[in-house]
Amino acid sequence: MKKTTLILAISVLAGAADLMTGICLVLAPGFTLRLMGVEVDPAALVFIRYIGAFVLGVGGSYLAGIVPAIRASDWSPLRTVWLVTAWIRLVICLFTGCSILTGSLGPAWISVPLTDGFLALLQGGWLLIGPWPDREDGNL
């Protein structure tokens, strides 16, 4: 697989997963959380919708990088999207991870720190040592 195809595939998968999760959390928070195995007080559902809006925003932001990469072979916006979303994912991973460890969130939430932590490491690590199409040292 070409490196550019792999970068695009990762971006589409990561973005689409968050975009879909965000939409589901906004539209049907109770149902979505049950799919994750999480039980939430109905009074808290409005805050779950609020979190869903953030998740939707993060997922959608990948489009801002994917579109210029496909249409104009401009890979610079996607590089910035990877950097910013890696930071956001790291913060989410740490917060939810610590909350699970200290007991304020149930173990059912574990998929959140695992997914975000994995993507933060993948995106951050790739930016550090991986090839990038329009970076001078793209073929390291």
Added chain:
Amino acid sequence: MKFLRQNLAGLLAVILIYFYFLEFSQFTLLHLLEARIDSEWSVKAVLGGMALAGIVGSVLAWMAGRAGLARRFFGPGFLACGLVALASPLVSGMAAFLVLSVVMGLAVGFLTVSTAALLPALLPGARRGLMVGLGTGLAYAACNLPLLFHAKPETRALVAGGIVLPGSLPFLPWMTSERRKPLPGDGQTEFLKGRWHWLVGAFVVLIWLDSALFYIIQETPSLKEISWAGEGRAWLNGLVHLGAAVLAGWILDRGRLLLPLVLAWLALAAGACGLQYAGRAEFALLYVTGVSLYSCALVFLPSHGFQSAGDPLAFRRAMLVYALAGWIGSGLGIGMGENLNRIPLAFIAVSLVVLLPVLKLSLARS
């Protein structure tokens, strides 16, 4: 405004790395460990792990510098430092402390060498010495604020992490930067060429003296009382740190590259003699002055004379000075303080012999 804009990144980097080192990595992690695990062996293991990782981190920075990749790891380095500090009050097992100390050693080793070697990019303005002095002095002064100086280790760890973690953000965009590989020896100063080993020797001696004296002051209640006790004393020490570091930067900007080292040795030697043999509080201020003088030069000198940032030779110089003087020198100093409980006069005399070539060079116009 332009001057500030040009130098903001460098000033921030110098403040962050010194603040983190002084506020957290030097002693706070060990204090947290001692509070949770009552074993002398565990302290030695964590100290050893940290020192070894620090040396490895310094070597990795040199290798990354040679490959033109050091900038990319700069932001993640600060990020790792911040995370270790924030995580440290939460852990309790020996294995966790060992992991934290190794990650911290790697990150601090990498960042110290990279900051010193990338200084022409971080501080591109004319008054580089002054800015390094200001950053060094502000970090020392901040750590001497009574609120922080007398705070519990948990608080110090959270403050260090809470400042360094967001402080890494301005450097994260460097992760996407292109590989920059300048030609070796580009614009290196003739004055320091071939004389760097003497400077490494001088820094070993200075850091050895500093670490031994610091340990002795910390472990001797009467010396600790006259050196650190009281809010007024902490403020005074902080101001003297700031003044001495700025003075060192000003001297360095005037081309007297080795004068701060000679002055630092005089201040440290006089401080050691005065505190140990006369027990007078005034000599603590000499110690404080000496520490700030050489600390500024430690960051400034490795990249001095290089026009472009990240020259492989600047990385090599920084790696040698931080790995040998920074990590090994401080270990030797702590060992001396621990085993002898004093700095012998003979050691001060021997240190002068090591410093003689630098003294001789400093008399020549640098």
